[in-house]
Amino acid sequence: MTGDANAKEVPCFVGGDVRSNENIALTALHTLMLREHNRLARKLSNLNPHWDGERLYQEARKILGGMSQVITYRDYLGFIVGPDAMAKRLSVYPGYDSEVNPGISNVFATAALRFGHLTIQPYVFRLDKNYEEHPDYPSPLLHKAFFAPWRVVFEGGVDPILRGLIGRPAKLNTQEHMAPDEIREKLFKFSEDLALDLASLNMQRGRDHGLPGYNAWRKFCGLSQPSNMYELGKVLRNYQMAQRLMILWWENNGVFTERQKRSLRDVSFARIICDNTGITEVPEQPFWFRPRGSGYSSCSNIPEMDLSPGRRTHSTCFVEMCSADTAPPSYRQGSALEANLTSGLSKRDLKSNEQVKQVVLMPDSLSR
Numbered sequence: 001m002t003g004d005a006n007a008k009e010v011p012c013f014v015g016g017d018v019r020s021n022e023n024i025a026l027t028a029l030h031t032l033m034l035r036e037h038n039r040l041a042r043k044l045s046n047l048n049p050h051w052d053g054e055r056l057y058q059e060a061r062k063i064l065g066g067m068s069q070v071i072t073y074r075d076y077l078g079f080i081v082g083p084d085a086m087a088k089r090l091s092v093y094p095g096y097d098s099e100v101n102p103g104i105s106n107v108f109a110t111a112a113l114r115f116g117h118l119t120i121q122p123y124v125f126r127l128d129k130n131y132e133e134h135p136d137y138p139s140p141l142l143h144k145a146f147f148a149p150w151r152v153v154f155e156g157g158v159d160p161i162l163r164g165l166i167g168r169p170a171k172l173n174t175q176e177h178m179a180p181d182e183i184r185e186k187l188f189k190f191s192e193d194l195a196l197d198l199a200s201l202n203m204q205r206g207r208d209h210g211l212p213g214y215n216a217w218r219k220f221c222g223l224s225q226p227s228n229m230y231e232l233g234k235v236l237r238n239y240q241m242a243q244r245l246m247i248l249w250w251e252n253n254g255v256f257t258e259r260q261k262r263s264l265r266d267v268s269f270a271r272i273i274c275d276n277t278g279i280t281e282v283p284e285q286p287f288w289f290r291p292r293g294s295g296y297s298s299c300s301n302i303p304e305m306d307l308s309p310g311r312r313t314h315s316t317c318f319v320e321m322c323s324a325d326t327a328p329p330s331y332r333q334g335s336a337l338e339a340n341l342t343s344g345l346s347k348r349d350l351k352s353n354e355q356v357k358q359v360v361l362m363p364d365s366l367s368r
């Protein structure tokens with residue numbers, strides 16, 4: 001499915017993993033390597049006319065596997081880890097060591113290698129043969145290039161895209177420019193029912209995988225472990241960001257007033273069911289199973305949360321009553337604030353309260 005008016009029906013490329021279609025730049029690289037495989041197979045066939053198809057495939061595949069390691073280790077990694085790490089850890093292959101566990105560590109896949117997400121440009125550049133913006137196929141915004149194989153098939157093939165990858169730089173990674181909205185607000189916008197947020201996915205995936213927190217990794221790297229706002233500001237070289245990070249959790253000072261916190265502590269899952277469904281009788285403790293009867297209450301007996309501490313006369317307010325200028329910073333910045341801990345998103349990247357939209361999930365008959 002795509003939301004682009006020019007989109008044409010083109011099945012996804014088959015590449016062993018559906019992600020070969022994830023964006024057209026990735027599709028272009030997969031296509032390049034696939035062509036290289038076939039080119040090698042043709043050459044090998046000329047050299048060894050007696051080889052059958054299976055042998056040609058396996059030999060070409062073996063060469064390509066070696067090629068991809070040479071290029072990754074010799075040509076790419078040096079730019080990522082720097083010459084010292086290359087010299088210390090990646091210089092000469094020391095030979096097979098059965099004691100070395102070849103598995104990738106959890107933190108590498110779930111956090112470290114995802115550094116690449118901060119190098120993503122908001123456009124997929126497409127350049128002509130002079131390495132200038134392509135006159136016929138301009139560079140699409142990234143969200144218009146997710147799962148869009150039709151752009152490769154009908155818009156000039158892979159050459160303009162490959163020129164764009166080598167003829168334009170990766171995004172510079174700074175505290176003020178971390179993840180662009182193309183991946184924060186519009187990830188897979190046209191192929192998912194709701195757009196996703198890659199920075200949030202990364203953080204949540206870190207929690208799913210039980211990764212230790214920021215200070216644990218600083219310790220691992222021999223760095224200090226900030227324990228208050230001042231120290232955090234110092235290591236981030238950004239006191240404003242440290243302050244925003246420190247007020248994330250709902251019980252922290254400055255997020256809710258004391259009255260609001262008291263009111264929040266009265267919240268109950270039973271009441272939420274009553275308020276948002278046609279159900280009129282619920283167990284007071286929905287997580288404790290008991291057959292209907294004792295322990296069940298009519299919704300009219302279950303107290304509602306008191307929203308009055310959120311009236312707009314207060315300097316802090318419940319989010320649904322706030323306008324952007326009266327909302328405390330934690331709300332103005334929305335859930336993306338949390339992203340700052342690992343990715344340091346800029347204020348301008350963060351969602352303003354005005355942009356928070358209500359999601360209607362209930363049929364009309366049930367909404368009150």
Ligand code: HEM
Binds near residue numbers: 109110201202
């Ligand atoms: C347009 C470019 C990219 C997009 C849209 C993208 C998107 C994604 C998505 C959606 C995931 C899964 C997130 C989750 O549910 O946890 C992911 C995982 C990942 N990404 Fe990217 N990514 C891109 C580029 C990159 C780059 C350039 C790198 C590294 C150089 C990278 C490294 C990774 C790694 C290591 C994972 C975890 C894979 C796994 O453990 O299965 N990504 N990416």
